Amino acid sequence: xxxxxGIEKILDNKTKYAKMNLGLLTNSSGVTSKLEINLxxxxxxxxxxxxxxGPEHGIWGAVADGEKVKDSVxxxxxxxxxxxxxxxxxxxxxxxEGLDAVIYDIQDVGLRYxxxxxxxxxxxxxxxxxxxxIIVLDRPNPLGGKVEGPVVxxxxxxxxxxxxxxxxxxxxxxxxxxxxxxEFNIGVDLEIVEMGNxxxxxxYDETGLLWPTPSPNLPDLEHTILYTGLCxxxxxxxxxxxxxVHPFKYIGAPWIDSKELLKRLEKFSHEGIEMRERSFxxxxxxxxxxxxxxxEFYVTDREKANPLKLSLNLIHVLITLHPDHFEWxxxxxxxxxxxxxxxxxxxxxxxxxxxxxVTGEEIAELWKEEEKSxxxxxxxxxLYR
Numbered sequence: 001x002x003x004x005x006g007i008e009k010i011l012d013n014k015t016k017y018a019k020m021n022l023g024l025l026t027n028s029s030g031v032t033s034k035l036e037i038n039l040x041x042x043x044x045x046x047x048x049x050x051x052x053x054g055p056e057h058g059i060w061g062a063v064a065d066g067e068k069v070k071d072s073v074x075x076x077x078x079x080x081x082x083x084x085x086x087x088x089x090x091x092x093x094x095x096x097e098g099l100d101a102v103i104y105d106i107q108d109v110g111l112r113y114x115x116x117x118x119x120x121x122x123x124x125x126x127x128x129x130x131x132x133x134i135i136v137l138d139r140p141n142p143l144g145g146k147v148e149g150p151v152v153x154x155x156x157x158x159x160x161x162x163x164x165x166x167x168x169x170x171x172x173x174x175x176x177x178x179x180x181x182x183e184f185n186i187g188v189d190l191e192i193v194e195m196g197n198x199x200x201x202x203x204y205d206e207t208g209l210l211w212p213t214p215s216p217n218l219p220d221l222e223h224t225i226l227y228t229g230l231c232x233x234x235x236x237x238x239x240x241x242x243x244x245v246h247p248f249k250y251i252g253a254p255w256i257d258s259k260e261l262l263k264r265l266e267k268f269s270h271e272g273i274e275m276r277e278r279s280f281x282x283x284x285x286x287x288x289x290x291x292x293x294x295x296e297f298y299v300t301d302r303e304k305a306n307p308l309k310l311s312l313n314l315i316h317v318l319i320t321l322h323p324d325h326f327e328w329x330x331x332x333x334x335x336x337x338x339x340x341x342x343x344x345x346x347x348x349x350x351x352x353x354x355x356x357x358v359t360g361e362e363i364a365e366l367w368k369e370e371e372k373s374x375x376x377x378x379x380x381x382x383l384y385r
Contacts, residue, residue, distance in 0.1 A: 006137030145200030229307025235341025252294020272305030312360030
């Protein structure tokens with residue numbers, strides 16, 4: 001049975017919101033099951049949308065990753081668009097002036113690296129301060145309800161990791177909003193418009209919905225599954241395929257011996273993932289216009305696949321194979337002095353262990369207890385079976 005996203009449920013109940021002056025935080029993934037743009041449907045149905053808010057990549061999902069986005073006026077709808085990935089990450093009180101509620105409608109991917117969830121958190125904080133309601137239109141977690149990976153430890157919070165989340169947190173965006181509101185005492189007036197027919201075991205391609213490309217570098221579900229782990233490679237001096245047609249399916253660098261890398265990596269068990277040598281030239285990002293030697297990955301059994309363990313084994317092999325070339329990426333040092341890998345993995349312990357020769361298999365055993373603890377907390381916020 002086809003899933004009915006929150007946008008369609010709110011359209012069925014429009015009289016409840018008829019008198020509200022509304023803001024809308026969204027991007028190009030905010031569509032109905034028929035791929036109709038949420039803003040157009042809301043306006044045509046009589047919702048009084050007064051202001052728009054955009055996350056990373058902008059309100060239409062067209063801006064490159066990490067690029068700051070400016071405030072603007074949308075020429076088609078003549079509405080102000082306030083960027084929450086530019087001069088401000090958190091809405092100012094002036095931005096929220098005159099609103100009764102803000103609707104949040106973005107397709108999440110269920111992974112804590114994704115900046116949209118921190119934009120939601122900041123929006124919730126700002127609305128709580130101004131006594132403005134938040135209405136989250138729920139959408140499927142593309143990866144289902146499975147939880148995987150270590151949690152972010154205190155002192156390692158950032159815009160790519162926070163809220164003590166496991167890497168793969170197994171919650172819908174509506175459930176996550178409840179988790180944030182209660183566990184972190186935000187206290188905003190929060191309403192979740194639930195989906196119809198979603199179940200926790202469903203992957204996105206089992207929902208009957210077309211993939212809405214939540215951001216430019218996640219063109220389909222397979223790339224998103226691999227992103228679960230391969231995003232960690234953004235914390236080292238290796239390309240993850242940004243600037244190619246297959247971001248997060250490729251990894252490589254000009255200095256990698258891809259044949260030996262494949263040989264050593266295949267000594268580890270990586271059920272559900274096949275790999276082969278792959279050369280590529282990124283047209284942007286790391287090693288732009290340089291020939292990179294590396295690997296390409298294929299998900300053959302997503303229930304068995306463990307991209308997190310794969311990625312840590314990759315780093316382990318790269319350190320031992322290329323000790324004179326391998327480096328931790330220092331480009332993204334933040335105000336806390338954390339390098340990017342520490343921010344992504346959520347601690348500094350695992351980097352030290354990798355430098356000492358510990359494998360991904362061994363490290364994966366270390367997070368089992370915190371994974372279990374997070375699952376126990378997260379279950380309190382389940383809205384679906």
